[in-house]
Amino acid sequence: MTRHFAAAALGAALALPAALAAPQEARGQDALVSFEALAPGIALKAAQAALEHCTAQGYQTGITVTDRFGTPQVFLRERFAGAHVYETSFRKAWTAASFGDPTSMLEENTRADNDTNAIRDLSLVLALGGGMPIESGDGALVGAIGVSGAPTPEADDECAQAGIDAIFDDIAF
Numbered sequence: 001m002t003r004h005f006a007a008a009a010l011g012a013a014l015a016l017p018a019a020l021a022a023p024q025e026a027r028g029q030d031a032l033v034s035f036e037a038l039a040p041g042i043a044l045k046a047a048q049a050a051l052e053h054c055t056a057q058g059y060q061t062g063i064t065v066t067d068r069f070g071t072p073q074v075f076l077r078e079r080f081a082g083a084h085v086y087e088t089s090f091r092k093a094w095t096a097a098s099f100g101d102p103t104s105m106l107e108e109n110t111r112a113d114n115d116t117n118a119i120r121d122l123s124l125v126l127a128l129g130g131g132m133p134i135e136s137g138d139g140a141l142v143g144a145i146g147v148s149g150a151p152t153p154e155a156d157d158e159c160a161q162a163g164i165d166a167i168f169d170d171i172a173f
Contacts, residue, residue: 035068036136038143042170043073046134050147050163051076054155061149061159062089065134068141070094070124078149085148092131092156093146094124100141103131104157129153132160137172 038046043065054061055078062077062085070093077085092103099106107127110119120127130153134143145163147156 036140036142037067038065038073038134038167038171040073042167043067043143045170046143046145046163046167047074047076048163049166050145050159051078053162054078054147054150054159057150057155057159059150059155059159061147061156062086063159063163064089064093064146065163066090066093066097066144066146068097068143070097070144073143081149088126088128088148089130089146091124091126091146092128092148093144094131095126095144096131096133096146097141097144098125100133102129102133102157103127103146104129104153107153130156130160132157132164134164134167134171142171 047063047065050063051061060078060081062075062081064072064086065074066072072090072093075086075089095103095106103126106119107129110116110127119125130148130150131144131146133141134145136142145160147159150156150159
């Protein structure tokens, strides 16, 4: 019985590379994935603009800009912003990058009476306004921005939008 199992496993292992090999016509274009991401200087420009907007309103905030996968590229904070702004701005940006929607929309769509409420149980999801996806001119997700520390989620959204507006001409092609 052991020999039969070993023979079957060996046969499956030998067949596996052939099964995984792409047909000749599928290679090339379908074998690699390409994507756009924010250059570090553009991510910094968005964060600075969001922080400046918040500061002008008298808010002590933290700003995180992530790449399209939710990996942080930039974090800036006002000197008197609370310690929590690092985590919350990152989680808002991560959530916006992950779902491709503003976190204020996710907050509405995942309330307790909604079937999608369990999304809130994911460890990094923060369904609270202040996180926005950043899209290039052709609608491709290129990053996300999260703001924390303004007095309301709507004010966090305004600051995030100011950051996106500051780089619009750089990414709208």
